[in-house]
Amino acid sequence: MNKLITQLQRLYFLPDQPGLGQSPEDDGSNLPFQPVSADGTVRTLSIRFARPGDWEVLAQLYQALREELDLPAPAISVSGDKGFRLWLSLAQPIPVAQARHFLAELRRRYLADLPPASLELVPGAEPATIDLAPALNTATGKWSAFIDPSLGSMFSDESGLEMAPNMDRQADLLASLKSIDAAAFRHGLALLAADEPSPAPDDSPQRPADKHSTLTVGSNYSDPKSFLLAVMNDPSASAGQRIKAAKALLPYFAGKRD
Structure with missing residues (x-):
């Protein structure tokens, strides 16, 4: 023992x-x-x-x-x-x-x-x-x-x-x-x-302010039309942002003929 x-x-x-x-x-x-x-x-x-x-x-x-x-x-x-x-x-x-x-x-x-x-x-x-x-x-x-x-x-x-x-x-x-x-x-x-797992990605909905902050169009525009056109052509803009910009541009082109 x-x-x-x-x-x-x-x-x-x-x-x-x-x-x-x-x-x-x-x-x-x-x-x-x-x-x-x-x-x-x-x-x-x-x-x-x-x-x-x-x-x-x-x-x-x-x-x-x-x-x-x-x-x-x-x-x-x-x-x-x-x-x-x-x-x-x-x-x-x-x-x-x-x-x-x-x-x-x-x-x-x-x-x-x-x-x-x-x-x-x-x-x-x-x-x-x-x-x-x-x-x-x-x-x-x-x-x-x-x-x-x-x-x-x-x-x-x-x-x-x-x-x-x-x-x-x-x-x-x-x-x-x-x-x-x-x-x-x-x-x-x-x-x-x-071996600890990495923090999970944040899947929470992004606030509008956060979305705008990701754009790279800058702020040097003298009128809304120029800004909206820039958003339409900005590669960093999401599809949703471009659609909203296109809708906002409609009044500027309504009635315009080729």
Whole structure:
């Protein structure tokens, strides 16, 4: 058990944070893990997928974090109740606001099609704790556990393990993971920001004053007829502007013969 706690501390605990996790009796009891420090910093970013059927979306996010954002592989755990949790480890704590922004960008880019109620982002708008894995869910009688991502589809219909996982193997899974250093985190955040959509074009009706301001006919005209003729021949004028100018010119040509 000490081997597993050592890996949990290495990846997810804040400096000087007291050890949390399995009891010495290995009965699966554990204390809630608070990822945010008293001074508002965090080094564990987590996304909970409440629906087991969303495994494929989680798998795509897992792949994107590595291949598109150039980040180390995160951990994935299966819940003793339902669904999965993705764990991101930072080498150095960052402000909560920055962590929330990063998670929001991940959600915007990769998880936009999922209902908000099916996701839990930690840290989020409200303070939240995380149940560390592995642990026994007393309501279902099943265990949460860290899993090899290649086996995730096995839990897409029903979550949880019927028996307690091997704690040394759990530790070995975590031992293979690396925390995200500060430079890699900034790089990933920059890649997410570069993908932000451009502001939508303004499709609101243009006011008459705005339309006139786009004309290039100038203002050096001594009479209305000359101005209207200039509008008729101005390439920057819209079809509507030319029609209005033509109608306004009719009185000047009424009754005129060739």
